[in-house]
Amino acid sequence: MEKRSHLFFLDVGFSNAKGKKLQGRILTCCYDGSGLRTLVDAIGTAPDGLAIDPEHQHIYHTNMAVASTNSGFISRIDIDGKNDTMIIPQGVTWTPKQLTLEPKTRKLCWSDREGMRVFRSILDGSNIEMLIRTAEGDEARKDARNHCVRIAVDVDRHVFYWTQKGPSKGYAGRLFCAGLDIPDGETPDNRSDKRLILDRLPEPINLDLNLKEIVMCMSDKRDPPFGNTINRVDLNNHDKVEKNILVKKLHEAIGLTLDIENSQMYFTDLLGAVYTSKMDGSDEKAETFGSCDVSDALLKLSHPHGGFLSNLTMWSPKRQEGHTKIVGHAYTVKYVRKNHGTDPKVHGHYIDSIPAGSVVFISSPPGIVNAVYGGLMSNRAQYSGAVGTIVDGRVRDLQEHRDLEYPVFARDIGTASPQELLRVSAINVPVRLQSEDQEAIISPGDYLIADLNGVVCLPKGLAEKALALMASQVEADERIAEDLKKGRTFQEAGKEHRANVKFIADEKGW
Template identity: 35%
Template sequence: MKQSWNPPKNYRDRPVVILGAGVLGRRIGCIWASAGFNVRFRDPSAQQRDDGLAYVQENAASYAKHTGKSIGTAQAFESMEDALTDAWLVIEAVPEKIQIKIDTFAQLDALAPNDCILASNSSSYKSCEMLEKVSESAKRRILNMHYYMPPQCMVVELMTDGYTEEGIFPFLVELCKEGNTLPFVARKQSTGFIFNRLWAAVKRETLSILAEGVSVPEEIDTLWTEMFIKGRSTPCTMMDQVGLDTVAFIESHYAQERGLSSKNTVDYLNENYINHGKLGTKSSLGGLYAASKTKTTNHFGEPRLVVLDIGLSAASPSMSSGSVIEISTNGEHKEVLAENQSLPDGVGIDPCTGRVFWTNMGVPGKNDGSVVAFDRESKTLETIVPHGTINTPKQLALDTQSKKIYFCDREGLAVYRCNFDGSQLEKIVEAGNPTDINEATDATNWCVGIAVAPTLGKFYWTQKGPSKGNQGRIFSANISLPEGQSPASRKDIECIIDSLPEPIDLEIDQDSGLMYWTDRGEIPFGNSLNRMRLDQDGRPLVTESIKKHEVLTRQFNEAIGLKLDVKNNAVYVTDLGGTIYRCDLDGGHKSVLYSEEFAAFTGITMS
């Protein structure tokens, strides 16, 4: 009977050894030091050893900003035997020559502790090619562990040598996350792992286009930027959107014209997807991605809205009487998803998993806000951005392609984003200094509403100003923080409209270039739903026939949340008076969808 694998004993107190203190080796060591582990470099070059230690000393603090750990120690050794004493993990980053790697693993088998995990950072060779001189028992502890170029790229890929104990992979995945890296496990041995195979295909086809004279480098790079960087397109999602039957038809034509095999393209799609009715997003059965839970109807029998009740109008109001409700779009069916929330304000749903994310403001000014995630299948609630990290998180927006959550922090005077699991939390706009009493109490610095437009390469947010003060503004900035600039000093921030009564929530229809927002300020322009057309650069489109913005409809009771349903020509709006409204995209046919006497609604989203 096969024995279960156990992690190395006392691994938290034992060192991580990096063989090679060169450009990549020292960065790998810095990652593990930032995760709180003691690191040892082994390199025969005194200069490399000194440079490796200097890199960790100079950079570990910046790495550790994203791990929250106390930095571990770093040492350097010339002797392999001394470096390996009591190691629990060894990562070789020696020159990419197979014989050197074979000999290195033979040394590791002989000198490293017998429970030590032995990893190769090689991207050129599979670790199975390095086993010639190692024992059978060592083969079960060897794998590939390939890093790219941290801190710019924090991806690490793990792959078996064909013998690796299965339990090693989830163990290392969790520890890699502690070091703020994003781990991926190749499910089979593959030369080039995952990303390098993608890159190899792109590289080959790019060179073929150039060699055949079809295009030039400048045009290729511009097309890539527009389609995949600004557009935030990803391969599998894009194929599902195009339709797998269409993808198969196109690939069939390529195969015939170029004399290519159809085994891994057309035949694969037909056998695994198309013949089973799985055509992509146009199919209820899904495609490469499983059918989205949020694209199906629920037990109500129709599409649904998820709405936040802040709780301050409850029969017995408190700072933790907020709730999250699910309601049908005809307003007839309601279900409570979560209760006892601390002033919930902004909400979004991941269309791939159906997880619901929302912000809890907490007590304004107490720095006890949070972001939570709710799984509707298991009914489990997880705090992904904990208390003590942010101040008063407000409206929330999801970039589903990059798997990022964007949200504003009102009293924190900032805009943040993080991954869907709460990792890599980063401040991307600093509108003021929250520790300065004058700046902190200046409502013109308060960030509230948020929208992301990947096709424009921008995000937008509101700074609402004092209550009904006509000092509200909407800003934009690039999704990518300009190199060398900070959230407080970034020079790409633009104020695209000002002198608004009190703008709150934002949403953009990227296909039409229309931005919508709610305003809870004074009439005639406040307590309204508004719209503005953006040009191709994401700025207001103003012509003789087009005003900078238009008020679509009014007469809300402190308008807060909004959600566009472009497909059905609808906008849903909430207000603090406890009402959910529906109107057309042009503001017409406004009606009350749902109203509750003891409710005060904030954020809203839909499947």
């Protein structure tokens, strides 16, 4: 029987900060995003790295605390969220970042950013060893090129890898390796086996190893087209290391983990999303792309208006501002006028059966002044794991949605509730867009993509074709942008790089 992953991940707490203090959480869900729940909340010490010990049912996480002081520490928690224990006390490690648990040696390894060091210890926090120190002192601490941020361990080859990230968007990030044991007569400061593997990286963030193929996957969070990506680094020959981009167009790529057994990788970004793809970056999901990317692909497939749903715009968390993007399968709700006696009635409330990871799409009859969606609904939808709500009609309680940082897109706003005029007649049925400008049907299971540019519906029957075109056209557009910065004309660059997109469509008869 197939064994599937259970995910654990951190929410650093940008969306629910109290004053200037972040409130981090540890969450868990099934491999497909279902069953989302919070294990530990209100972690006010800036959690950053996470490691799971399934054998002993423990979670380890780093706490950066206050980066300007030597106040970081490492905690161990039972896998049910209980028995929080500090195993590496304050004063040992300055700003602990990525944490990895090596099952063969039963040791923890972690990077220390402002401490400019890499450590390891026994799982109970004893026998702490410093493996590398890049610099010392307050002046050196100001130079981000000295900051050790991420780590990965290959016990079989007896080496560990770490990154020194450099300044934001500085293309000064580096990847190093060294042996797990310090050479005789040497110290963490002067190791002769320290080796530079890659340099001039935008801002390398997380690392994980596929030891079957001796390759590393690495997230890089800044400055597209080379940053905000997931990358593959071939480590079979340290004298000739190659890096290839697997996934692009993330929003500040951060977390990364590999599920070797099922040939999947999972990754996160600061937009607050968890993504998955195959290990080679293929089978990219619609989450990777923006609304314009989806529309461009659908237009090439002759889908009307590129799937654009007119006059639906962002109202929360801000009004048409910021990097908010929601992507998920449509969970449709159909409202009708109360006097439509032939329409069926729904038992129970639609808001209580929303699947995790879905986008709620609410259809209101045309010409209705009353709002059909309010703040209490967003409270419940967010708890259920919905990624956002799109209302083909009016919403109310705007400040409540914004306080929740919950994404809401709608046609307009209002104050009155719907009860006097409307009722829900069906859930998860095809609904028609209420627009005089176009004809469009939104069906359950269609992809809905919404961001600053608007809302797009990607029919589930076209998803595979559209995703193939999107990956190709996004790469082409990035290459065109590079050429335009070098002075080439748009006509020249477009003719060269967009030819491949047309070739894919023609070759497959699309």
